[in-house]
Amino acid sequence: MNKALASIAGLMIAGIGLTLAAACSTSGSSSGYKTPEPAASSTAGMSAAGTLTNDQGWPRVERLRGKRYCEVLLASILDGHLNAAVWNTQGLNDCPDAAWKALDSAAIKADRSVVAALLNGPRYWLMNAIEKKPSGERQTTTFGTIQMF
Numbered sequence: 001m002n003k004a005l006a007s008i009a010g011l012m013i014a015g016i017g018l019t020l021a022a023a024c025s026t027s028g029s030s031s032g033y034k035t036p037e038p039a040a041s042s043t044a045g046m047s048a049a050g051t052l053t054n055d056q057g058w059p060r061v062e063r064l065r066g067k068r069y070c071e072v073l074l075a076s077i078l079d080g081h082l083n084a085a086v087w088n089t090q091g092l093n094d095c096p097d098a099a100w101k102a103l104d105s106a107a108i109k110a111d112r113s114v115v116a117a118l119l120n121g122p123r124y125w126l127m128n129a130i131e132k133k134p135s136g137e138r139q140t141t142t143f144g145t146i147q148m149f
Contacts, residue, residue: 060131061091070095070121072103072143074114082115087141087148095122099145108143 054060067090074085089095100122108117138149 054131056133058131058133060129062129064125064130065128067125068094068122069125070100070119070123070146070148072108072148073116073118073120074108074112075116075118076114087143089121089146089148092140092147092149095146097122103144103146 069088069090071089072087074087076083076085100119103119105117105119109115140147140149142148
């Protein structure tokens with residue numbers, strides 16, 4: 001990769017990090033705001049994890065508000081464009097604190113041969129529910145001892 005492209009990629013990655021920091025809830029907030037508990041909802045047909053399907057059969061997960069998760073973003077250049085693969089703990093674990101603190105972004109970057117590895121978390125869901133159109137099997141990987149989709 002040439003130096004100009006590397007500089008642009010670095011600036012874009014820094015921008016991604018700033019955007020994520022501004023858009024996500026963190027554990028160190030000093031605002032004093034406490035996330036309210038979600039309103040009670042019908043749980044008929046719901047598993048213990050809160051997984052349902054919507055009227056189109058897409059997976060839907062409810063009761064997420066306040067649940068902890070973490071992400072690892074792996075940035076690479078693909079066909080001359082910055083590409084970020086986002087790995088997430090949602091549904092696998094709650095991002096154990098000691099395991100999260102043990103992650104080393106420089107080591108992940110070198111091990112995965114990417115332009116950058118960004119550690120995003122821990123975070124807490126602000127939404128009550130998410131749903132997604134199925135797109136095939138989910139891939140999993142492990143960073144340190146933390147398994148992620």
